[in-house]
Amino acid sequence: MSDIFRFDPLTLPPECDALRGEVRGFIAEERASGRWRGESDFASSHSPDFSGRLGARGWIGMTWPKKYGGRERSFLERYVVTEELLAAGAPVGAHWVADRQSGPLILRFGNDSQRQDILPRITRGECFFCIGMSEPDSGSDLASIRTKAVPVEGGWELNGRKIWTSNAHKAHFMICLCRTESVDAGDRHKGLSQLIVDLKSPGISIRPIKNLAGAEHFNEVLFESVFVPGDRMIGQPGDGWKQVTSELGYERSGPERFLSSFRLVVEFMRRIGTSPDPRDAEAIGRVLAHLATLRRMSLSVAGMLQKGETVNLEAAVVKDLGTNLEKEIPEIIRLVARRGRSPNHSDMMEEALAYTVLNAPSFTIRGGTREILRGIVARGLGLR
Numbered sequence: 001m002s003d004i005f006r007f008d009p010l011t012l013p014p015e016c017d018a019l020r021g022e023v024r025g026f027i028a029e030e031r032a033s034g035r036w037r038g039e040s041d042f043a044s045s046h047s048p049d050f051s052g053r054l055g056a057r058g059w060i061g062m063t064w065p066k067k068y069g070g071r072e073r074s075f076l077e078r079y080v081v082t083e084e085l086l087a088a089g090a091p092v093g094a095h096w097v098a099d100r101q102s103g104p105l106i107l108r109f110g111n112d113s114q115r116q117d118i119l120p121r122i123t124r125g126e127c128f129f130c131i132g133m134s135e136p137d138s139g140s141d142l143a144s145i146r147t148k149a150v151p152v153e154g155g156w157e158l159n160g161r162k163i164w165t166s167n168a169h170k171a172h173f174m175i176c177l178c179r180t181e182s183v184d185a186g187d188r189h190k191g192l193s194q195l196i197v198d199l200k201s202p203g204i205s206i207r208p209i210k211n212l213a214g215a216e217h218f219n220e221v222l223f224e225s226v227f228v229p230g231d232r233m234i235g236q237p238g239d240g241w242k243q244v245t246s247e248l249g250y251e252r253s254g255p256e257r258f259l260s261s262f263r264l265v266v267e268f269m270r271r272i273g274t275s276p277d278p279r280d281a282e283a284i285g286r287v288l289a290h291l292a293t294l295r296r297m298s299l300s301v302a303g304m305l306q307k308g309e310t311v312n313l314e315a316a317v318v319k320d321l322g323t324n325l326e327k328e329i330p331e332i333i334r335l336v337a338r339r340g341r342s343p344n345h346s347d348m349m350e351e352a353l354a355y356t357v358l359n360a361p362s363f364t365i366r367g368g369t370r371e372i373l374r375g376i377v378a379r380g381l382g383l384r
Helices: 014-033 048-056 075-087 096-109 112-123 240-252 262-272 278-306 312-337 348-363 370-380
Strands: 129-132 148-152 155-162 173-179 192-198 204-210 216-229
Touching: 014 075, 075 262, 075 278, 096 112, 096 129, 096 173, 096 192, 096 240, 148 173, 155 173, 155 192, 173 240, 192 216, 192 240, 262 278, 262 312, 262 348, 278 312, 312 348, 312 370
Parallel strands: 129 173
Antiparallel strands: 148 155, 155 216, 173 192, 204 216
16 A cells, blocks of 8 residues: 555745745735635635736746746745645636646647747746646546537637636637547547637637635636647647646646635634633644644655656545535534524624635545546546
């Protein structure tokens, strides 16, 4: 077992401690300015202005080469910045996907024209991406997608649909997983490719999927004879499956996979104060113990990324355990916090609780459902 899953202990180097202090100072200045208030879910926040201020400090694309606008800092330094921003509930949603996975994907598999054109804009906080993977009737089975791109003069013609696409209505580009060859009955993973799609292209329709509160975060995206230039193909045609599994490793292992409910934990601790009753203490102790364990596991994965190691299995474990905890936190706090409270009582904790309960059903869907993740783990153990 230990040879398959590795979560080696990791101690952050001194430069990370110095950087953490710098980030906290920046956050304190931001809060004092009143530009934003802490959000309960990073994925729903969206502030291009804030992304621009982060970019000016060099905190987007931190690990990328300087020639593409990056700062060539370590994955561990990036981890510290990410952790502090999420813990503060900062509005990072605009640049999040581009920084976390689309940019690294282009850096690793894209051509130099794509890197020179797109990556510097991402690092400045000016270019936002969404992920075009899920489709209607496909569930989490990415190999069954039907969105198709066929060669035409100068590029590709794209037709199909994507669904549950976060922030597509606010993004500039989508990295679209599509089929460029007929399905191979022996291996459905063959013939898949990834295209960088300009979402302002003719033939694209973006339809909101509103939640119960009427807010728009998810979208359905339709492609009807959309032309995509040939130089927007990432890597080689047919390499999409290899690339997309690499991309999901970035998405699944970070602190966002266990900190989406963190604002609720903070507000609950503020309410109960320094002398909680036994039941409150038990609840917060249980939550913090899980968070501390997941943080150690996630940091270990960041260390492996720093070394250039493959993290698919470890990332799947972190994501599955982390998002399950994110869903449990509002239930744990809801049960203990309701005791003795007036139904008309309103405070920051109640607001955070309501917001987290509303968004919690999506936590275990983002980045792959638990069934898919556990299938990855089962394969890693040789069970399937």
